[in-house]
Amino acid sequence: MMDDTPEQVPETVATYLRLRGLKPSSKSWRRRRRVRTDDENQPFTAGRDPRGVGDVLTELTRQAGWEGQLAREDVVRTWAEVAGADTAERTRPVSFHEGTLTIQADSTAWAKQLQLMRSQILTEIVRRYPEAGVVAVRFIGPDVPSWKWGTRAVPGRGPRDTYG
The missing domain is CATH 3.30.300.180 (DnaA, N-terminal domain)
Incomplete structure (x- = not known):
């Protein structure tokens, strides 16, 4: 007889598999767990050297454009x-x-x-x-006052006797 009983599979995994419409199987769960490798947490692999904050920010700004x-x-x-x-x-x-x-x-x-x-x-x-x-x-040059207000400004030199 095959050992595919849900008792050997952790309860959370068995519930997840049942909700997904799959049959809980301790054999497939163990196989999946054994095959899975986490390269990100392996020591002495490429890309694991510490980098300075300036280098990280330079790379971020380059990637973001x-x-x-x-x-x-x-x-x-x-x-x-x-x-x-x-x-x-x-x-x-x-x-x-x-x-x-x-x-x-x-x-x-x-x-x-x-x-x-x-x-x-x-x-x-x-x-x-x-x-x-x-x-x-x-x-x-510096900002000078503008006599044109709004979209319907009259073309021309503007008022000439304002200061006199």
Whole structure:
């Protein structure tokens, strides 16, 4: 007689097998248990060496595709190092769109001066952060008031006697 009685199979396994519509069998349960190997917990196997947190985070950001976005954030965070301390006091990065980094200056004079230095600044950004994807730098002056409100603005020069 074969030993396929449910008494030799642990009760939890027998219940699981009955719910799945299978016949509890101690022979198949033991065989399955014997064949199963856990390579993940074997010592001295490949991939088991400890790694630093920096290496793990670098691998995670590479797999998730965050390298470009983090590099653009690094450009903003280290703007004082990229552009220089004096320039960083009077400018700030405001946007990044389709490869163009937009920098806002405190005055139009600073914006014009930085336009003359555009190639040097762009070279420094590309050298330090090649994965950022910066292909152009645009310099703008300070925010000026806009007289256009809403979608139905009248084209033209706007009010001319406001300050007089």
